Every structure is written in C-alpha cells, then in structure tokens.
Amino acid sequence: MSSFPPLPSKILPPPLQPGDLVTVIAPSGALREYAALEKSVEIWRSHGYRVKISDNLDTRHGYLAGTDTHRRHQLQQAWQDPECRAILCARGGFGSTRILEDWHWQQNTAYPKWLIGFSDITALLWSLYNAGCCSVHGPVLTTLLDEPEWSIQRLFDLVEGRPLAPLKGQGWGGGVRKGILLPGNLTVATHLLGTSLLPPLDGVILAFEDVTEPPYRIDRMLTQWRLSGLLSQVCGIALGGFTKCEAPPNIPSLSVEEVLGDRLSDLNIPIVADLPFGHDNPNAALPVGVMATLDAEQGILTIDS
Template sequence: MTINHHTKSIFSVLILLTFIQCKTPAYKMNYQENYLSEADKAIKQYTIPPYLKVGDSIMIVAPAGFLTDSTEINQGIELAKSWGLNIKLGENLFKRHNHFAGTDLERENDLQEALDNKNIKAIWCARGGYGTVRIVDQLNFTAFKKNPKWIIGYSDITTLHEQVHRLGFASIHATMPGGMRRATPEAKETLYKSLFGQDVSYEIITNPLNKLGTSKGVLIGGNLSIVMSMLGSNSDIDPKGKILFIEDVGEDLYRVDRMMYTLKRNGFLKDLKGIIVGDFDYKKEENILFGGTHREIILNAVKEYDYPVIFDFPAGHIRNNHAMTFGKKVKLESNASSVIISYK
C-alpha cells in the first residue's frame, strides 16, 4: 500500500483522537453515568416554584366545597398576614351553588385568574369537599408553566396536586384557611417553613406494623380516594421512582381495600419506592367488622413489594396536619425505633 501525504494526515488525526480518548478521564466524557446510581437516575425531582418572601401576594380560592361564611377563613388570612404576605380573595370565594363554592364556571374563573396573575406567588385553596375534578380539565396552565407558583391544600385539592405533578411542578399538601381555626402550631409552622424554603424534616415513633427499610424517591400523593380516581385520566401520574403518601377520612374499610387493589391492578403500586400512610380517621377501628385495620389492609395489598411502608404520619384530616412538599426528593428511613423523612 502506498502512503502519500494525504494518507499520512488522516492517520495522524486518527492517532491523535485515539490518544485524546485514552487520556480523557471517563467522568469528563460521561459525568452522569459515573456519578449517579441507577436508582438516582430514575428520580426526577419536579420543578420547584419560587419560595415566598415577605411582601409577596397569595390568592385564596375555593375550587370545591362552599364556605359557610366569610369568618371561616379569617384565621387563615390573619396567619398569612402575620407572615408578611398580601392576600387577594377570589371574586366568587363566598358564593354557593348547591354543594359547591359557586358554579363550575365561577370556580374555574377564580382559579384561572390565580394561575394567570404573575403577581400571585401562591394559590391557597380555602377548603376541600368535592368539585375540583369538575373544572380541572377546563383550566389553562400556559401562564402557570411560565411562572410557576405554589398550590396549597389537601383532600379534594389532591386533584390539583396531581394535575400540576403531571406537568412536572411541585406543590404543598397542607392545612387550608378553612381549617386554621383548629390547626396546631406544628401544622402552621411546617406550612410556613415549606412555603418560605426552610428545612423541614420529620422523625416519628415507629409503628409495629411498619415495613422497615430505606429508600429515596419523589414524594407524591394525597387523598387515597382522589389518587385512585385519577387513574387513566389526564391527571394520572407515573408512579415509578415515587414515594406515595396517602390519607383519607370517612371511608369504610372495604372501600379502602378496594381502592388499594384498584391501584395494585393498575400497576400503580409495584414501581413505588415506598408508602407513607397518614391519618385515616378511625377512632374505634376495632369495632368495624371487616377482618383487619386499615394498616393491615394496606400492608396486605403491598406485601410482595420490597419497599418501606410506614403508618401514622401526622397528616390528613386532623388538627396536626403537617405540611408536605410534593414533587421534591425525599429519603424515607424506617427502622425498629423511628421513622425519619428528610428532603434531599
């Protein structure tokens, strides 16, 4: 083979490239592959809206059930003002149409205004009940995606949580203005810290039924009935790599069993990284004839899955409703003496 000047040049380039590749550290060529475990690669934290600061404005709206009167949210308003926040009330906040806080269109208009208004940094839902699902598909999230803001609430507001999670944004599961009259100092403090970007970690005494273990994942969830009802809808979310929080109120045990098995049959439970069970409002559960407590029912549905499951986390339809930021990465540690939940 005759090697001319042009061929020599090609060989020289190839040799140089080979030398560079051999001398370049692997971590510079593929940082992600070398520094992230397979488990960490599967964890994709949602976009975190800007944390609040003194002087910011928030808006209170009622996308579900009606308020009995204007005084129902007074303590919530005063609390937010004490934090240095400005309060805007939805135009239709105190209206009533049958079970709802105004017609579907009125509730939709208030929520849409809150989503669109750049000056509103958080949307605090006044109360739960029922009705958010009737308006969620009519909402336009274009402005929200450009200028994300915190959505705060629980119970029926789980519908909104799941909708913004589907879009890739974090939200806060916490006490609403309508519940501030009976909220504990801890419920108020953890909401404040969550909204203003301060550290929030929890340690509670273990329940004997807890499944032990340690895992990391993105926290999602809310009211069990709503989570189950979102399956197959436009608000359904991918459970892979997630830690699921669930709570509920007023549900017969057979309904809890059915909801858990509905989630299981849809494949929702198998790819989770853990389950945090909040309050289920059973005062005399031993007298409810089903064949087990809600804890045993939940454990039975997930017995073959290798992830931690913890019970009695203080959140849900209770006075001591600790705030939880959905969409952030958390580490769940369940051992024989305690449970630690920390945001990572």
Template sequence: MLSRRTLLKSALLAPLVRQWPAEARPLPLPLQKPPRLKPGDTVGLFCPAAPAYSREQVQITIESLQALGLKARLAPHFYDRYGYLAGRDADRAADLNAFFADPSIHALMAMHGGWGCARLLPLLNYEQMRRTPKILIGYSDITALLLAINAKAGLATMHGPEGAATWNRFTVDWLRRVLMDGEATLFQNPTDKGDTLTQTRDRITTLNPGIARGRLLGGNLTVLSHLIGTPYVPDWKGAILFLEDVHEEPYSVDRMLTQLKLAGVLDQVAGVVFGKCTKCETEGSYGSLTLEDVLATYLEPLKVPAFSGAMIGHIVDKFTIPLGINAEIDATKGTIRLLEAAVA
C-alpha cells in the same frame, strides 16, 4: 352465551383498552419549583370545591396569613354557590387560572376541600402554570389539583393546610420551614409521652423496614384512586407514595388499595407512607378486617419500605408535604427527609 360478533368486537377492542391508560399518561416534565414565600407576598384564597360557608372562618384565615407577614386576596368568585359547589365549574377554574396569571399573586391556597376539583381539570391552563410557577397548597379534594398540575405543568405542588385549617404552632412551623425558609427538612412525628409510660398518640407503625428514595407523590386516597386511568396523574415509577383519608371504613380503604394494585401503581413505587385515616375504623361490623389488617395485606407484600401514622391528613397537626420533590424515607424510624428544597 355471547354471540360471535360480540366476542370478535371484544377481542378487537381489548388491546385498545389495555393501552389507553399508558397512552393517556403524560410524559414527565422537568420539575418546576415555585418561588418561596416572603414577607409582604400575597396569597390568593380560592374555593375550587365546597363553598365558603363561614365569613368568620374566612376572616380568621386572612388574619392568620397576616400574622405570618403575608397578605390575602379573595378570588372573584370566592363566595359563589352552586349547590354543594362553590359556583360553576368555569368560574372556579377561571379563578385558579387568573391567580396563576396575575403577577401580584405569589401563592394560591384553597379555602376548603369537599368535592369538585376533578371537574376543573380539563379547564385549567397548564401552560400558564408552567410559565408562572407559584405555590399551590391544600389537601383532601385538592389532591386532584395537586396531582394534575404536577403531571401536566411539571410544578411542585404542596399537600398542606387549607385556609380553614387550624393555624396552630405545629402546622404553621412546618409550613414556614418548607415554603418560607426553603429547608430540606426532616419530617418526624411528635414523641411526647404526656403523662403516660409510653407514647400513645401519633405513633409510627413500620410495615416494611428500610430506607427508600424517590419523588414524593400522593394525597387523599379516595381522590387519587378516582383519577387512575385519566391523563391527570403523574408517573408513579420509583415514587414515594403517601396517602391519607377520612371517614372511610376498612372495606372502602381495601377497595381503593385494590384499585391502585390492579392499576399497577403499587408495584411501581419505591416506598409508601400511609398518614392518618381519621375515623376510619369500622363501627359494629361483625368480623370486619381492621385498617391495620388492610394496610398489612397490601403494603407488606410489596417488599418496599413502608410505614403508617405520619402527620399527613385530616388532622389538626399536619406536615406540609411537597409533591414532585425528591425525598428519603426511613420506615423503621418513621421519617421523611427532603433531599432538596421544595421552593426556589
């Protein structure tokens, strides 16, 4: 039995608890687009989460950027190590802040994901980022930075390859089209059948047909769901929500989509794109729901256009998807069309 004092205390605090997420959410800022990348520009490589374990991989990244006509510079604390983190929080945040303030740096690319970006959010200089907008690109744990900087600085950020990505033709082509050519491009999965009678790889699954327009917002499902209720997420109303993940069994995806549902995120969006959930099927769990079951459970009742299978996630061939940019999705065709350039 609860005491009368406990019940009264709960009753008094309940309105405050209900109001906190809404009060904490920042008011939307006018969108700032970063300048596009040009030959000769310098990309700052930094490690906001996991350490840079392989110097050979770093050299491959530098040479890949050079092959694009760009220069690369490593952050001062690039090779730091503090357990599973790439150095202390203050030093990792200082690297990010310094790159935004440095006029000789034109874009910032995370070397790795892992874990640790959310620890930096209270330490970032969002006012500086708004004054000196630059391309910020990465995926996975970098989702925390992409969402927070979009919300707190009003900057269009880029969900795309990290330094340790596979710099193949597919990934580089989309990066170039979005960040260098400034195309209002149409993202569409490959349709190559190989030597099979019908396409078996990179297929699109339509959950709810139709066309929707809105600001692209999203990223890694695990990271995004853990930021809900903080001041570091944007306004979801009318957005096109895109999601991806890796090594999460269906029950984990279920749990995180439940969080987005209970927090009211899913009920606000105009459409949903679920990219790739790599290695997310259950292994030997009797009677488990499949990933397809889970997505259908949460996305079909929304009655907004939704599809899965887009080239977004922990995959070799990936799109570069800008956050905060207006886009149109066709859930029947499985396409995402930018309605404006992502860069200035």
C-alpha cells in the same frame, strides 16, 4: 388532554417573602366555615403577607363553590396574575377534578407559584406535578387555624425556603429508599387512575391519608391500586392519618389498620405508617414533587434538601 408541551421538570416556585401577595380561591366544595377561613387569613397576614380574596368566594352551586366555569375562572385569574405568588385553597370537599377538564397549566408559565391544599385539592396538586411544577400538600384555609403551632410554622418554613424537620411514624420494615414524594388523599388519587391527570409513578414515594372511609372502602381502593399494577412502580409508601375510618356499629369488619397491613405489607418496599399528616390530625405540610427519603427501619420520612 393537552396539546401543550410539558413544563420543564420539577419547577420549584421561588420562596415566598413577607409582603408577597397570596390569593384565596375555592376550587372545590361550597364554603361553610367562614369564621375559620377569616382566622386563617389573619394567620397569613400576621406573617406579613398580603391576602387577596377571590371575587364571590361564597358562591354556591349545590355542594360546589359555584359552577365549574366560576371555579375555573378563580383558578385561572390567580394562576395568571403576575403579582400573585401563592394560591391558598379555602377548603376541600369535592369538585376540583371537574375544573380540570380542558384545563392547561401551561398557558402561563412565566410566574410559577405555590398551590397549597389537601384532600380534594389532591387532583390539582397531582395535575400540576404532572405538568412539571411542585406544590404543597398542606392545610386548607378552613383547617389551618386548628393546626398546632409547629405545623403552622412548618408550612411557612416550606414555602419560605427553610429546611423541614423529618417526620416520625411507625416503620414496617423494607429498608430505606429515596424517591419523589407524591402526597395525596387516597380516595381522590384512586379516582385519578386511568385518567391523564395521573402522574408517572416510577420512583415515587406515595404518601396517602383519608377520612370517613370505612375499612371495606379502603380495602376496595387499595385492591384497585394492586390490580392496576401501579404499586409495582413505586419505591415506598408513607401513610398518614386514616381518621374516622371505622366500620358502622354491629357490622363485622377488619380495622382500617388491618386492611392497610393486609393490602400493603407484601409489596416488599419501605412503608412507614402513622405519620402526622391528614385530616383531623396535625397536618404536616409536605412538598409535592421533591426528593425524599423513606426509612422504614427507623420510621422516618425526610425531605431531602
């Protein structure tokens, strides 16, 4: 997709400090939750940050927050602004993959900065990691205010350079492995298969979550991952929330838990489920592209310092 050379491996943006400028963009779905966004902006301001709202953030183009050109311009302006130290995504939905056509992160590498979001923002996080820069899989601005206090504090601990507490889930066995943590939304990540946006997966711990996908669709996506052969490259899988992933009433179905077990438990790698990240759960912030340890005997995901 790009003739630019890749960025140096694993650029970690410098820790944020109160007084830094952070910029809000809407790279995906049309903004609807204005009150929630305003309250989350106040959370950032209460921690001492200056918050810049991109121009025409409430622009709409059908289900998108403006045309591809408009949304790409927001990202470009924030990414190239030397004063901006972090980019806060307003919401997910759909649309981030569209603005990645003919997009080159490498056009400005002088100011590496945090990019924060999840769900549809997975495409941006993974694309940026593929270019060599770490980011944050964490609450968007329309969900931040619903997070418990410990989760909000965890986000600021991450971007301000403090150690993160391990996350506890349900271990499925398979031992203990270290790898590069690559969190994201299963549906969005599946739609990156076969594209230049998909990062190399050798030695990666995949961390997946999803929402409102019935079990047969989760089955279909995981089967595609199996058939692609890519799961043989990863060294572990961490599973967050799969919320509202029930079958329609009165339709025969496996549960989403049964599907996850059926499609993943025979991979002979460490797997930890029920970790507190994803939609409609505590969405614990996770760094994208750093070393982590997955202990499937104790059910613990640890971010290595």
